[in-house]
Amino acid sequence: MAAAMGGKLPGPASGTAPANAYTTESNPIVVIGEQYIVPYPVDLKIQHTVFTVAENNFDITDVNDNPIFKVKNKLFSFPDRRVLLDAAGNPLVSLKQKILSVHRRWRVFRGESDKSSDFLFSVRKSSLVHLKMRTKTSMTKTLDVFLASNTSESLPDFKIKEGWRDSSCTIFAGDAIIAQMQRKQNVKSLVINADNYGITAYPNVDYAFVVALVVILDEMNRNSYD
Numbered sequence: 001m002a003a004a005m006g007g008k009l010p011g012p013a014s015g016t017a018p019a020n021a022y023t024t025e026s027n028p029i030v031v032i033g034e035q036y037i038v039p040y041p042v043d044l045k046i047q048h049t050v051f052t053v054a055e056n057n058f059d060i061t062d063v064n065d066n067p068i069f070k071v072k073n074k075l076f077s078f079p080d081r082r083v084l085l086d087a088a089g090n091p092l093v094s095l096k097q098k099i100l101s102v103h104r105r106w107r108v109f110r111g112e113s114d115k116s117s118d119f120l121f122s123v124r125k126s127s128l129v130h131l132k133m134r135t136k137t138s139m140t141k142t143l144d145v146f147l148a149s150n151t152s153e154s155l156p157d158f159k160i161k162e163g164w165r166d167s168s169c170t171i172f173a174g175d176a177i178i179a180q181m182q183r184k185q186n187v188k189s190l191v192i193n194a195d196n197y198g199i200t201a202y203p204n205v206d207y208a209f210v211v212a213l214v215v216i217l218d219e220m221n222r223n224s225y226d
Helices: 186-190 207-225
Strands: 042-049 056-060 067-073 081-086 092-099 108-111 117-134 136-147 157-163 168-173 176-184 196-199
Touching: 042 081, 042 207, 067 157, 067 207, 081 207, 092 136, 092 207, 108 207, 157 207, 176 207, 196 207
Parallel strands: none
Antiparallel strands: 042 056, 042 196, 056 067, 067 081, 081 092, 092 108, 108 117, 117 136, 136 157, 157 168, 168 176, 176 196
16 A cells, blocks of 8 residues: 555554444445555644735644645735645645535646546535524535536535534545544634634545545535635
């Protein structure tokens, strides 16, 4: 098993996976790169880079704070564009919000391209599901994820379902859970008004793809709050 380009492989996660977690070794979920597939669950931390909260830059590390990825604004671009880089600073994918999209769609391309031949997947807002809890009503956000090969978009390839108050999310491929996220807060994040996240990507799932999905979800939530 080769190390991911530009850095070391993250170690196995320590928690217990849900019964319906994705584990299928014969059919790994590869979207960004095979080098981000490992046969065990992976825990990652997504943290706002200090002094760049307004730019929404992130450092992504493993649980031992080894750098795995970075997310930065694309230089000389609109603020609705982000680039996911490996630990060595090589661009992996570009995340771009489609202007004037009804469903607030984000599109993801390989490297720093915006060519149709490099298009990988898109994420769009699906619906609001109302859940009655005693006398209160909460709303959970659902996002649909479509791979480039899914041109009809009759059914999404993946779904992202948020929990109460955007504090968590679960990413599904059909009924199987491929990843989970929990929002983390500490003194520093409260002071700089930034959200940090803990992610678990389950075995044989492209964890770079999972990071890109969580970053897009964060962007959508920030835009809603703004």
